[in-house]
Amino acid sequence: MxxxxxxxxxxxxxxxxxxxxxxxxxxxxxxxxxxxxxxxxxxxxxxxxxxxxxxxxxxxxxxxxxxxxxxxxxxxxxxxxxxxxxxxxxxxxxxxxxxxxxxxxxxxxxxxxxxxxxLDIDTSRQGVTDITEGREVIEWARGRDEHIVDQTLDQLRRNGELDVGSLDVTHSVRITCTECGSSYPVEELLDRGRCACREK
Ligand SMILES: [Zn+2]
Ligand SMILES: [Zn+2]
Known part of the structure; x- marks a missing residue:
């Protein structure tokens, strides 16, 4: 071409x-x-x-x-x-x-x-290859979930099932290393690049 x-x-x-x-x-x-x-x-x-x-x-x-x-x-x-x-x-x-x-x-x-x-280039082949791309995918998923939770609560409120003022939903992701039990917000783990138990 x-x-x-x-x-x-x-x-x-x-x-x-x-x-x-x-x-x-x-x-x-x-x-x-x-x-x-x-x-x-x-x-x-x-x-x-x-x-x-x-x-x-x-x-x-x-x-x-x-x-x-x-x-x-x-x-x-x-x-x-x-x-x-x-x-x-x-x-x-x-x-x-x-x-x-x-x-x-x-x-x-x-x-x-x-x-x-x-251009017919396969963009799915290698999935996530670096921290930046991983961060983007996680942020996309987190934002989407936040939106779904927000909409669901809003519907419940409009149907009179939930009695609240206006709501602001925060959905955060925490990651726990099963080897040592340390737990991190996902952004922090991505920034660190390793668990504390791997730093020794
Ligand atoms: Zn095009
Ligand atoms: Zn660990």
Whole structure:
């Protein structure tokens, strides 16, 4: 298959390829998945950095930095709000529709669908391969459960089976090591990477 045939899949990734002229992105995604075994989240970052880079290139800005550091400033977890606002201002000032561009950013789920449905790449084969992906799957499951619990309680309340004010559901996951009995919130265990009993 040539790139031209791949460019028109119509999903969000395909539309971004068309809109921003991201030549070779499909080949790059395929390569980095199959050869480098990059996670879906990392592939979403690759895609979004290319989107941002194309938008910056069209606007001809080089004052704000290279696309990957600008992308990190816009989306990173550890970026100070003032720094993020500052970068957005600079991009807007350079004539870039920052909100439009960030709306075009894709999630790892979108990348998964694009790889599986549009490029026919098997995304199920290795399951969860690193802590980051594991964290995502667990967070997805936790959020979904929280939503189900919330809806159930809400129905009970509306049916008069439960007499309460408005509720806020928190569903947390704890993990216990059966060898030593230590127990951790799942995020803490993922951060630590090992149980206390393995540290000796
Ligand atoms: Zn697609
Ligand atoms: Zn243990």
């Amino acid at each position: 040539t790139d031209d045939e791949l460019d028109h899949c119509g999903c969000k990734v395909g539309r971004a390829i068309d809109a921003y002229g991201l030549r070779g992105l499909d080949a790059e995604l395929r390569d980095r998945r199959e050869r480098d075994d990059l996670s879906l989240r990392a592939l979403a970052n690759v895609t979004n950095t290319r989107i941002l880079g194309a938008a910056m290139e069209n606007a001809d800005v080089d004052v704000v930095g290279d696309p990957s550091s600008v992308y990190e400033a816009l989306t990173g977890d550890d970026v100070a709000p003032e720094r993020r606002a500052d970068v957005r201002d600079q991009l807007n000032y350079a004539g870039i529709d920052v909100t439009g561009v960030t709306d075009d950013f894709v999630s790892h789920q979108t990348v998964r669908a694009h790889l599986a449905d549009c």
